[in-house]
Amino acid sequence: MNAIADHLSEPQLRDLINGSVDEQSAASWEKHLEDCGHCQDALQTMATGEIPIDSLVADVKSLNPPDQSAYWPAIKAIDEEIKTSLSGISTSAADTPAEGTSSVADTDGGLPFVPAKPTGDLEFLEPSDDPAYIGKLHHFQIARVVGRGGMGIVLEAFDTHLQRSVAIKVLNPQYQSNDIARQRFCREGRAAAAIAHEHVVSMYQVAKAQEGEVAYLVMQLIDGDTLENRLRDGQPLPPNEVARIAMQTAAGLSAAHERDMVHRDIKPANILIETKTDRVKLTDFGLARTTDDVKLTETGMVTGTPLYMSPEQTLGETADERSDLFSLGAVMYEMATGVAPFQAPSALGVMQNIMNVTPDAPHKVNAGITRPLSDLIMSLLAKKPADRPESASSVATALASIVNEYGPISPLQVPAVAASEVKKLSGSYRRLERRWVLAAWLAGVVGLLIAVGTFIAMRPDSGDNFPSVVLPDNPGTVWSIDFAPDGKQIAAAVEDGSVRIWNVADQKLLKSFNAHRGIVWTTAYHPDRPMLVTSGDDSLVKLWDTDTFDLIRQWKATSAVRGVAFSPDGTRIVAGDRDGQLHVYDLDRGEEVATTTHEGSILGVDYSADGKLIASVGSDKIVRLFDADTLELRQSMTGHDGPIYNVKFAPVGDKLATVGWNKNVRIWNSETGTQTSELIGSEGDIWGVSFCADGTHLVTGEQMGAARVWEIATGDAVATLRGHTSAVHNVSLDPTAHRIATSSRDGTIRVWDMSGLEP
Incomplete structure (x- = not known):
């Protein structure tokens, strides 16, 4: 030396x-x-x-x-x-006790367990009475240390009040007495709590610690891995994965930018990927701040991670939304090539490269990267913010078109973008001189970019004039809704794991309870008993008492349950899971009485009106009809050209409706197994479907934010209901009045008065 x-x-x-x-x-x-x-x-x-x-x-x-x-x-x-970046809030981290934490050992000679006082940087924890935990913080039992980062310690914990596992981020003890650090830390919590989006880690609680106590944040626990770990071997990801992960990350950013919030630290360690679904979750808003906020620090410290900083961040200038886009471009470059675009042996060298070096285009480094994807990445890495794409939502939309190059793109993959951000796109489609937009347009051909552009250009300002009331402020996408048999209440299944019960007459929230860990996919009222069934991403089917909302019983499937339905007589439940397994449960005995497996994921199930048949649809484009008692296959019907998202039997007769990808609305004869008609005129993929009481009309919910009422005999759309700003995922008809309820990715429920519709 x-x-x-x-x-x-x-x-x-x-x-x-x-x-x-x-x-x-x-x-x-x-x-x-x-x-x-x-x-x-x-x-x-x-x-x-x-x-x-x-x-x-x-x-x-x-x-x-x-x-x-x-x-x-x-x-x-x-x-x-x-x-030594924090590996993310992930249950896949090595489960080894951190230094200074207590471990569980056998007691000696039957002596009573005496909880050990946590030591080291966990001294703020109280001893736990349960030897399975290393300590406790208020009503949270602490299971383990997930990781340590620049400002915080991340813990896996069990919430004894709400009976669920959570992640807790605690401000590092050495910063607890620093007012600046505490302000920044609490701001992180408030920033994240303000964002409700499927690709952002949900914030449950921002703790206001009393004097002498620690500051901490309670958030969603993600079962998954970080993008950083996926890139650790230095190998590029498959191009379709690059586009998909970036698309969902950009969508999460659009939700933050909609609230004038800049993340400021987009990097692989802050992009989590769920194990079962591969869904992206953006985390760690530790450096996020509203764009009109003043700096809390007076030290002049550079905030952010150098490898993914924007030029304006390295210069100490104000970082706006386009700074996040530069960082996203740097992450995409590494995904596409296996190397960071501005890497150097020292932080100073990295910062110099960010300001002065233009890396080789990704398609020149990795021949598997298409030119449109490469051009988009390079546009994000423009040195001047004005030369980058104008918004995160426009980037997400362009990426959706690129994802479409690798196969049919479905709403299961396409994320939501902020509604006002989507509206901004109307101008961008008239300014196609930007290479990245033009390239994505040409490559996608029939991709979502064109679909959204056509939707904005051609849709009228409003649909048919039917009044509606809005049940707002649900904490994320409402995946399923159902009217109670008396029409007085609506149950809503929400992506944050909660179920909400609304009073329709005065639009008041009557009850909200945590039903599942992860997304609640489906909810349905029992036809004549005070019961409600729900299914979720946690592989559980749960039966609830609607008077007390106590759990009556639950069943465990093999994977996430997307479809569930009661039999007409109310004695059984059918459920279909992501692994293609169909389960039939007896309500009174609490047993699984029949099961079968078929190819693909099951996305929708239903019982026929007479209870003799069960229909199943899913990712493999096939409609299957089974004997309801034995689950023996009766019919297999083909015709859909993409995934089928939902299925519904008519309340009378032998009609069956299926809906799905690429505007498909098909009517079948369940007796003969033949298609009788196809309803044409939808504006996007179809998620929800329901028959009216006499089976003459059909209601569908569409990707582009509309619901449509069809007359089956003529194939005509007799009413179009507009008002949602994002996909309509589910529709439900009031059994007692001429009302339709629709639920949406925009987090709202609308109840439409259809009494003015001509008979």
Whole structure:
């Protein structure tokens, strides 16, 4: 190692900037730089020529005393963060006790268990009376340490009040007495709690710690892995995965940007991927801030991770939404090529590259990357914010078109984007000179980009004039709804795991309870008993008492249950899961009485009006009819050209309706197994379907935000209901009045008065 005299020599400084020095020397020299103002000044000038390095961060110049410069500790901390980034809130992390935590051991000679006081950086925990846990925090039993990051410790915990597992992020003990740090930490919680989106980790609670107590955040626990871990081997991901992961990340960003909130630290470690669904969840808004907020820090520290910073972040300038897009582009580049676009041996080198270097286009590094995807990535990496795409939602939409290149794209893959962001797109489709938009348009051909553009250009301002009331503020997508048999209430299945019960007459929320861990996919009222069935992403089917909302019983399927229905006589439940297994449960005996398996995921099930048949539809494009008692296959019907999302028998007669991908609405004869008609005129993929009481009309819910009433005999759409700003996922008809309820990805439920419709 080269020795250090009073100051580093010019060759030594240059070697440090260029990264051409061994690790031991680099560590020694950086240690010297922390305390040497003379060498800091020399390095500043040398690193950027006429631009001193202190101009790369906000206000460092005026706060740069030789012995207390905040910049160099920040650089050191950032370098350390790159090496030991928090692996995310993921239950896949190694389950080993952290240093200073207690472990469970056998008691000696039957002596009573005495809880050990947590030590180390977990001293803020109280001892737990349960030896299965390492401690407790208020009513949360702490199971393990998931990871440690720059500002927080992430714990897996059990909420004893709501009986569910959660993740808790606790501000590092060394920052608890720092008012600036506590403000930033609490702001993280408020920022995340304000965003309700399927691709953002849900925030449950922002704790207001009492004096002397720790500050902590309670959030959704994700069973999955981080994108950082998927990229750890340095190999590129398949191109379709690059586009899909980026599409869902951009959609999560659009929800944050809709609230004038900038994430400021988009990186692979903050992109979680669920194990069962591969769904993306964006996390860690620790550096997020509203765009009109003032800086809490007065140290001039650079915030963000250097490998994925935008040029304006490295310069200490205000970072807006387009800064997040640059960071997304850097992450996409690494997914596409296996290497970060601006990597260098030191943080200083990375920052120089971000400002001055344009990396090779991804399609030149990896021949498997298509030109449209490559061009989009490079447009995101434009040095000037004005040269980047205008919004996260437009990026998500363009990526949806690119995903479509690799096969049919379904609403199961396409994320929601903020409604007002979608409206901004109407102008962008008239300005196709940007290469990335044009490339995505041409490559997608019939992709979602064209579909959304056509939808915006051609749809009228409003549909048929039917009044509706709105049941608002559901915490995320409402995947399923059902009218109670008396028509007075509506049950809603929400993506955050809750079920909400609304009073229709006065639009009041009567009850909200946590039903499942993860998305609640389906809910349905029993035909004549005070019961409600729900199914969820946690593989459970649950039966609830609608008077007390106590759990009556539950059944465990093999995977997430997307479809569930009562038999007409109310004695049985049929459920279909993602692994293609069909289950029939007896309500009174509580037993599974029949099961069978077929290809593909099951997305919808229903009983025939006479209770003799069960219909099943899903990802393999086949409609199957089974004997309701034995589950012996009776009919297999084909004709759909993509996944089938829902199925419904008519209340009378032998008609069966199926809906799905690519505007498909098909009517079948359940006796003969033949298709009798196809209803044409929808504006997008179809999610929800229901018959009217006499089976003469059909109601469907569409991807483009409309519900449609069809007259089956003529095949005509007799009414179009507009008002939702995103996909309509489910429809339900009031059994007592001329009303239709629709639920949407936009988080609202609408109840439409159809009494004005001509008979």
